[in-house]
Amino acid sequence: MEHAMFTIFKECFPNLPINEEVFKKLIEDERNHYIRKCEKDELIGYSIVKDNHIMLLCVIPSHQNKGIGKELVKESEAFIKQNGFDTVVLGAMDSNLFLGAVIEEKDWEEKHHAFFESCGYHNTGNFVEMQMSLKDVNVEELPVNLNPENITFGYCTDEEKSNLYEAVAQVDEEWVQYFKGNGSFYVAKEENEIIGFTALSFDDITLQSTGFNKVGNIGCVGVIPSKRKYGLGLTMVARSIAELKKHGVEIGYIHFTHLESWYAKLGYRTFCRFWFGSKELVIND
Template sequence: MDRYLLFKECFPQIPLCRDAFEKLCGGCEAIEDGDRGFALIKENELRLVCVPENFRRQGIGTGLVRRAEEIIQSRGYDRIFAGGFSSGLFIGVPTESIDAPCPFWERLGYLKTGGCAEMKRSLSDFCSADYDIPVPEGVEFRICPVCPELKAAVTAVDVDWVQYFDGCEVFCGYLNGEIASFCILGDDETCLISDGRRTGSVGCVGTVPKFRKQGIGLKMVALAMEELKNRGCEGCFIHYTHLYNWYAKLGCEVFLWEIFSEKPL
């Protein structure tokens, strides 16, 4: 079985090249049904289920999921997640929209717990000057070292994010010398839009509450994208977001919706 070709057949909207697919599958265990489909699991996460159209509605997908559940339960886990927040592949169940039902997973007993969008932006035609984003006088933007001031700003937005900032490059917006907004900058990512060309990302984008609704965060992301373009990135990946209308102001588009689902075992 050529899992990559089967993946491309099942998810044509995902522009992954083979090398990126193999890297993102690293550490996963495969469950196969001949050449009719496969699933990938890691710990208590069902990372991927692929069954091509001509083999669907024959119980193959159900069988793969059941086998995954049995293996995961046999290893002492009492819960299984469809996707997985630590995954470079899907972090949920791919779906047509954030509100779309997932009858296949619902029939198997999985409970919806949320959802998100995955977004992308081509950088070949990107120029931050094309977007008129007014910000207060005194705002500056630059790379910021990971320091107590930055961690305090991140904590003010989401304390769970602080763990992701150590060892990362961070781009910030400052107002009168104080950190107002921040984002993690990645300029050589392996992610769902890695198609063989250099791919960038902006992640954990946040604005300290007292500085919100002043355009600082949006201007920061625009300049961060321009920085990625200047470094040779041809695309920008926006991972795991609910702010799809906000990012759309910069020409970003949703290419994948995901529903978070889990099931007790």
Template structure:
């Protein structure tokens, strides 16, 4: 007989074990699970819905809502997120996933949520959405539960073994520098500007990633900035998410400065720094394939390695 309940202390051991059995292409360690789930300021045990056969965990769906604002007082009080779900391969097609989804929907409805997303949660998403190629059954399951595709970000990777700065990039940098632009490694005096720029021009999660990364795992020399006559106009970094050195981003340039190649220059500055540090690859999980950034990455030698679908269901 299958029984259902929410998370209790100690369940994480079975959750990690079943996760790696059910999602072998995206395994997780106990430390990553602790950091991304249990230590998340928005973690609520009631949203972590579990299915058991006797004492054995056989299924899991994790729903989360915002308890701590990303910035200001905004709690996105109408939204909830599901960041992962899985059922033991030996127990699939028995309605366990459906019941778990009903349990997590009840959690959201009790907390007055009107929309549920898979899986565009910040700050601690596992993947940006469902990878249809890897998890075709999971994608079809979400569709059957009433989730609809919103958009499809892509992950990209670039091998750095053949990377070198071209004469074109060197010339472009000289031209911009003659116009008063500077490109440098961030210093303490730059941090307030960088974090506010990331928050206000782009995404509060980017500002959080920079701030928390520098406090915990991110060396200052991995944060690069561009200024024009002292005005901050762009930044990029690597190693900020989970302290993984080869993970690139976030990265942004003032929209009012577009068309001058500043993003291209910052990207190349960053890739050069990564290679100089001895890294062999650069990768990230989330960009728009047909966005300006997406085109820039492709022109710079990045290749699309995964596609995801961000899904939404109105409840």
């Protein structure tokens, strides 16, 4: 059945390079519940539900616009309601696949998703996923100052973690959790004070993974408020690209961002747009 699910997924999202092995890894979660629609024993559509999230909904293109998608939404909502939840969310922040409902650029700009709005969902935000081939990137040629005066760069040491947490909290307190524990945290320092930071990963399973390439992520890029507007953020990203290349990364990945034009200055391009949506369920007494 997973093979049939992958076949439909590729027909719905032909521009994504993932192969069947990667797809199976991305949907792998013991909490996932599968709702399927078949015609003459052939799978024509399905949804994946986890807790109160609709993680994925696909209908084979030849059977779209026939009400099958709405049937899958209703059955997903019924299952979610049956399990005690009063809200349905499209996608999830911890999803290995889609964070929200995939949408075309025009509708994304208007924050409009005709299908899910017709099912009673309202918009709660828009974000994009971006990628860049690093093979032919010459970091020295990127339009940034790689060596700003009095700034040093390197990986955060254990002794510097408390300083790192303070800097991250100045940017976004919710980000501090992502810098706890082990990880590769690249930082910018001025007089031994951390003023910029990002979290790097060098071999992720993502929507840009083919099963044969190496994908690396640059996430939670931040500069403390007092040091902004000097281009340090882009310098952090450019230097991080150099770090990815050192680790043999072929595809640079930016996960869950609204800074589309900012990352584009260095060559990143959007390949997927998400419409975040939710719906309150009526719970009968």
